[in-house]
Amino acid sequence: VRTFRRLLFWCVTILFPVPLVVVYHAVAREPDQLKFFITLGLVAYSWWLAAVLLSVRPVWLERLVGLPSIYGLHGMLGVLAIVLAFVHRDNSYSGNQLAVVLGDWGYYAALVVLCYSVFFLSGWLVDRVHILLTVKRGLETLFRHQVSVWLHRLNLVVIVMIWLHAHLVVRVNQYFWFMMLFDLYTLTVLGIYAWKKWIAPDGYTTGTISVSAPLGASSRRISISLDQPESRLLPGDFFFLRFEGDPAIGREWHPFSVTDDDQQTVTFTIRQHGDYTRRLTGVRVGTRVRLEGPYGRFESIVQRHDGTAPLVLMGMGAGVAPLLSLAAAHHRTRPLHVLWAVREPDHAYYRDLLEQYRAASGGRMQVTVQVGRFRHAQLADLLPAETITQGAFFVVGPNPAVLATQRLLRRLGVASRRVYQERLTM
C-alpha cells in the first residue's frame, strides 16, 4: 500500500505538465523539431512550478506519503527541470533579445538555487560523504540556515523570469488559449504559495511555552500548553514550530518531534546543535508559539503492522523524542524494544522515564541505553531471530547515523520494507 501510494503520488506530480503540453501541441503550427524543444521548456517550467507546490507540504499529503517522499520529489523535480531546461536552451532560438536574456538568466539562477539547495538543504551529498559534511558545517557560519531559505526562495524570481520569457516569444504567445492555461498554471501555483505563507498560519494551532529547561549539556525540553487540545495528534508525530514575539529567535519554521502522548500540553526534546536551536536557550516561559501540523506517519504504520509483531524503536541522541511518545502509547499492549544510543553518559536524560514504562509494561518492553552507536555483533546479540524477521523498525536520529543504522539492519537481514526512518535535519 505504501509503495502504491508513493508511486501514484510520483506519477500524478510527474504528469502535472501534461494538460499544458497537450494544449500546446493542439494549437501550435511550428515545425515538429522546434515544437519538441519548446515542449521540453514547458515541461521544465511546469516541474519547477510543481516543486514549489510540493514545498507547501499539505498535512493530508504528508499523512499519505510522508514528508521525506514529498521533499525527495521536490528536489528531483528541480534536477529534472534543469536538465530539460539545458536541452531546451541549447536547441531553441528566438528573435526577441529580451526573451533570450531572460531565459538565460532564469536558467543560470535556477542552476545556482539548485546547486546551493542540494548542498545546504538536502542531505543527498553531505549525509553520504563525511568530508562534505565538515565543509558544510564550516560554511554554515557564513551561510546561516535563514540565508539558505531566502536563497531558496529565489526560485520564485526564476518563475517570474521564465514566465516573462514565454510571454515574449512569438512562437508561443500567439496562441491565446495556450497562454491562458500557461498563466493559469503560474497564478494558481503562486496563489497557493501566497496562501501558505500569508493566510494558512492564521489557522494553525497556537500555544504558550510552559516549560523550557536544559536536558543534559546540549539538549532542551520545551513544553507548550496549547490554546485548544490537538485531537489530531498521534504518537510519533512532529510539528513545525515558530516562536513569536522574540526577535532574538526569529520567525523561522523548524520541525520538532513530540516526546509524549498528551494532546493538551505538547513536549519537545530539542537537540541544540545548529545555529537556530542554540538560540532557543534564550526562549522564555510565556512565549507564544504557532504550530504547523501535526505531521507524521509512525502511528499509522504501527497500526498497520501485526499487533503481535515486536516494535523496535532505535533512537540516536535526541532522535529518541518521537520514539518515546510511541513507547508511551504502546508499552502496555505490544512487544517493544527501545534501543537508545547517546554520545555522553549524561545525555541519557530519559533513562528514568524509559525505566518507568518498562516497569509498567508487564514484561512486554525492553530498554537498552548505551553510549556510542550500536554495532553489528551487539544487535545480533540483542535482537532475537523472530524480531529480525517480523519486527517493525523505527530509526530516528541525525541523517548520517540513520543511514548507517539502515545499512546495519540490512546486513542483519531486516527487510528494508520494515524499516521506517525519520531524520532530524532537513
Add this chain to the structure above:
Amino acid sequence: MKARIKLAVLLTLVTAALAVLACVNLLHVRDSL
C-alpha cells in the same frame, strides 16, 4: 475572520491578474497577425 478577508483579497488579486493577462494575451495575438 481575518483569514477570510485575506483569502478574499488573494482571490481578488489572482482573478484580477488573470483578467489583465487575458488582455495581454489578446494583444500578443493581435501583434502576431
